[in-house]
Amino acid sequence: MKTDSFSLRHNGTRIKNVPHMLQTIGVDSLEQLINETIPDDIRLKHPLALPPGLPENEFLSHMQHLAGHNKIFKTYIGLGYHEPVTPAVIQRNIFENPGWYTAYTPYQAEIAQGRLEALLNFQTLVTQLTGMELANASLLDESTAAAEAMGMLFAVRSRDQKKNDVVKFFVSEEVLPQTISLLKTRAIPIGIELVFGNHEEFDFSTEYFGALLQYPGKHGQIFDYRAFTEKANANEIKVAVAADILSLVVLESPGNFGVDVVVGTTQRFGIPLGYGGPHAGFFATKEEHKRYIPGRIIGVTKDTDGNRALRMALQTREQHIKRDKATSNICTAQVLLAVMAGMYAVYHGPNGLKYIANKVHSKAVNLANTLEKLGFEQTNSAFFDTIVVKADAEKVREIAEQNEVNFLYIDEETVGISINEATTAGDITDIVFIFASAIEEGIIQIENTNASKLLSSVKRKTTFLEEAVFNSYHSETEMMRYIKKLERKDLSLNHSMIALGSCTMKLNAAAEMLSLSSAQWNNIHPFVPVDQAEGYQILLHELEHQLNVITGFAGTSLQPNSGAQGEFAGLMVIRAFHESNGDTNRNICLIPASAHGTNPASAVMAGMKVVVTKTTKDGNIDVADLREKALAHKENLAALMVTYPSTHGVFESSITEITKIIHDNGGQVYMDGANMNAQVGLTNPATIGADVCHLNLHKTFAIPHGGGGPGVGPICVAAHLVSFLPSNPVIKTGGEKAITAISSAPWGSALVCLISYGYIAMLGSRGLTEATEYAILNANYIKARLEGKFNILYAGERGRCAHEMIIDCRPFKQHGIEVTDIAKRLMDYGFHAPTVSFPVAGTIMIEPTESESLAELDTFCDALVAIHGEILEADANDINNVLKNAPHTLGMLTVEEWNFPYSRQKAGFPLPYILENKFWPSVRRVDDAYGDRNLICTCAPIEAYEEA
The missing domain is CATH 3.90.1150.10 (Aspartate Aminotransferase, domain 1)
Structure with missing residues (x-):
């Protein structure tokens, strides 16, 4: 037995058992079975052009070597990302625990009560800090949550039948740049007109259905939005607020200002930076919008005996019910990360959170006061954790990088500094030294005061987290036992097989997971200069190459942070391709009746009209019906969305005929990669004639489902689509004609891409x-x-x-x-x-x-x-x-x-x-x-x- 063979450890099937299995099936060889399963005309003629698999110990050494190329600076960039302190009890017992990270989405509530309780804690945390009535069980990140808020308010506009013809949405210039980019991606296809400006100069005209504000602003200034929301409500304009969750511990809840939606990220509640993710976004709203809220909601009910029980409420698999009428295509939540963030609040409790928030604020105030004593102007009149300093940015940058420190360089004479939970007194001294050096002054005594620079009119007066669960588990022993109590209620892969069709619940090997706990991988801000993340850059580019080889395509974007995001991204790339050719009329998307429910929802989000094609009694695509509809819509055909093998678990022999029909009529073929686990190494999307596919890295490529997320849904594209791959406004990614952002971070949920890289590297071509x-x-x-x-x-x-x-x-x-x-x-x-x-x-x-x-x-x-x-x-x-x-x-x-x-x-x-x-x-x-x-x-x- 080759004990150093990862393939031997990953595959449960033993060679000695294969003859018995083949006999039961009724074939003479594995090759015969494959030949009878996959049409010959789409079989690959050569092995995958990838290296042989690495043994586990060599892979781990390789990852250590790559990690050495990453530079771990003290980073104060902010822009929605802050270094946290992950409690060790949560890291060891949840983040590194297969009892938590291998669980599936809690569709079977009776064997998921532990996760459901943890998510109910998360929802409680979010509703109380935001002051809203209802929260979902997490979204993908802050920017996608903001886009979902815009989309929901657009749908609510139609519900109220008061503003059906109103399409303008106001976005404050204080909103984070990555959020603005993503709003553009989402707004244009569905006909929303974005208007950017100063919220203090907004005219509240009846031309607007909604507005988005940032609290505090992108560079830390705290605004009192009460007057804004009062005027907006008077003019029937719905208001969404993107809020920093830690600041809400000391700032008044936006819900108390009369807003309709509050969104953000819970990353700073103990979730590693991970070069951009995964992080649980939050979304909270009024109960009157409960039928429109995207994603999953955990609710309380009763069981057969009348005992209290939990389950997913209202929106469970809404796409499969509403399909092209769905208000969102969201299918993945960031469950594992939401569980961690909720447990962070359980462990610290309300008093602990106040201590952390006050400590962060105090350090920011002391830093601002000390820099002002040095002669620097600090321009934020009220702030929580972020100050803006007038200085020679280039000189500060040079000295800061010599001292392994990152700031935000807003312009040539303005530097932003965001203090976080991990910032120490020594770090404050180091920051002061950098600025003193920039003006050739000696360092001075650090200011030490309890003064507040919070805006007094919006200081929090309301209490929060008074429930027993947030006030009971503050010792590690108590916390460990609480986590274990919940874990015991959940059936995960560490107990038995989870044979879920379409979801591929495969081994998440320990060797793939180990590096995620290393600070050299998980403590890097997504907006650091790329030369500080050289290890990541090498790994991510190699993963893109691996996926190109596997799919037969020419380019890959790792930015989409869920399968549904991948669907949307793929269709937006197709849309951009057609527009570049002057074919702005191409908006018809053919979708088989058997397709996954997110397919039609994604098509509508991409501004396309769905035309459903029939399925035969054998479960295959009705080729005659598809040809008829492709010809009927020839002038306007944009795309076909097809899952292969089919959603019915069959390799349809007509697939190349189907893709040719689409191409002959001017369309592009999008292949849903949900079933890629049946293709790798035997056939691929390029061979069947597709132009773009998304891949579920949390399925075929071994990222754990984590109880419903994290997921990663990169898109792979043919050569003619590479130039349209998505970009990011802070760190450039994508092609020459890149579409705007799909997720907050340049490479999406980069941290968990390490897992898929390891899976491919250790299995190798064979x-x-x-x-x-x-x-x-x-x-x-x-x-x-x-x-x-x-x-x-x-x-x-x-x-x-x-x-x-x-x-x-x-x-x-x-x-x-x-x-x-x-x-x-x-x-x-x-x-x-x-x-x-x-x-x-x-x-x-x-x-x-x-x-x-x-x-x-x-x-x-x-x-x-x-x-x-x-x-x-x-x-x-x-x-x-x-x-x-x-x-x-x-x-x-x-x-x-x-x-x-x-x-x-x-x-x-x-x-x-x-x-x-x-x-x-x-x-x-x-x-x-x-x-x-x-x-x-x-x-x-x-x-x-x-x-x-």
Whole structure:
């Protein structure tokens, strides 16, 4: 056994088991299976042009070497990013803990109560600091959250039917530059007219539907926005505020000014800088907008026994319901980072947060006073953590960089300095030394005063975080146990396989993850000069090259920080390409009926009109219907969005014909990379004729799902689209004709790109291809084992599935059993349900991934076969059965009286393997409808829940 082979460790399939699996499937060799699965005309003729895989120890040495190229300066740039202090108890027990980072989105609430509670804490934190009534369970970053606010207010305008023809949105010149760039990206396609200016000179005309303010301003000045919001409300103009979350500890909540939305980032609540991400954005609004709020909301409900339970409320998978009518395409939340930020508040409590905020403010005041004594003018009349100093910027920069310090250089004679939680008294002395040196003066005594430079009219007077959870766990022992208590309520990959179709829950190898904890990687501000991030630059450019090779394309942008962002970015690049050719009329996007729900939502966001094409009874794209619609819209055809292999888990043999039809009619082909795990090394998007694809790095390329995020969704493009790849207003990225920003940071969530880089580097050319082969092998093995018990809904022309399959549960309605009952019963067998009712209602989509062993595949199949037997025993006229009552909790099985027509053993231990490793759902089946009718989305006292 090659103990230094990463491929051996990543792939669960053992070579000795392959003959048995092939025999079960009914083929003689793995090559035969692949040939019967993937059309020959799109097979790659040569191995991937990538190096052989690195052993784990060599990879870790390589990462240390690369990290040595990064320069870790003390950085005071600000602009929405600040060095935090991550409590070690949170780093070790959440950030580095697979019990937290390998969990899936909490669609199955009964086995996700821990994460749901942590996210409810996050929502409570956000609502109380912002002064709003409702918050979601995180967005991607501050700039995308601001764009979502603009989009929501635009939709609300239509709801109110008062400003249907009003399209102007005012943006204060105090808003962060990256946010302004992203607002431009989002506004133009949907017809919003952005107007930039000084908020103090705004005329409040009826031509505006909304406005965005920054609090404090981009360079630290604190403004009192109460008069602005009063006038705006009087003129029916909705107001959004982008706020610094730590400043809200000492500044009054924007909600108390009468604003409609408050957004921002929780990065400085213990989340590493990571060269730009991932960081949890926050979004809070009024309850009247609850049906328009983007993303996910965690709400309180009850279970079958009437006990308090949590689940995702209202917006759960809204794209699959609303599709092209959705107000947002957001699918990923930054759950892992939101959990960390919420735990930061739990650990410190309200008094701890006040201490941190006051310490930051005090240091900023002392620095400002000391520099003024030196003779420098400080121009912010009121500030929290950021001062603006008049000085020779070039001279300051030269001395600062010699002393390994970064400031913000606003112009030739203005320097910005943003103090953070990690700033020490010694750091303040160093800053003063730099400025003193710039005017050739000796350093003077640092000012030490408790004076405040907060604007007195907006100092916080309201209390916050008085709930018990924020006032109970302030010792490390208590905090560690609280985190563990929640972890025990969640089923993650460290317990059993999570065979989610479309979601690829594969191994997140420890060697890929280790570098994320290193300050040489996670403590770099995204706007430092690129020569200070040389290690990152080498790695990110190499990752772009790796993805180019894998996709067959010419260029890659790593900026999109979720799959949905990747979809939008890809379509915006196509839009820019058409416009550059003078084809501004091309706005029709063809989308198959089976497509992922974010596809039509993304197309509408990109200013396109969706035309749906039919699906055949075999689950494939109806080529005749597609050709007819492509010809009908030939003059205006912009793009086709296609998932390959299909959303039904099949390699359609007509794919090259389909892409040719689109190209012949002037369109571009966007391939959704959700199912790339079945392509790598065997075929690729360029070979099938696509022009652009996005890749889910949190699926195929091993970034952990983290309970629903972080995700990364880079786009790879053909040569003719490279010049349109997205840029950033602070650090230039992208092509010569770059579209404006897609996310806040130049390279998006750069920190977690280390994981995908490691995955590719350690598997190497052969290992990547082998992983794909085993993913297809494992899926077809499960298909073969389940056939006869369950109907497999779709298969390729030779009876094979790709890396996933759909089993049809609709026939079981004759026994009174719904697909949801099967999903809940799987919990009793120790498994998370596969994807339920997508892409076909009443079905389950199964994807085992290459990381699972034959033993685990067999255990999963044994569970489903046993459940099939239970279905046949069920009586459609009697709902008191083991499936309808699932899942069964420990509390149920330990009551004195057992009033069910089956044994306790059948309820909780239906197969022998469960005795060795039982996972207990912490609540019984949740009541979603009750929770939506009685919406509670914060840590409300139990009395409020009972009243509801």
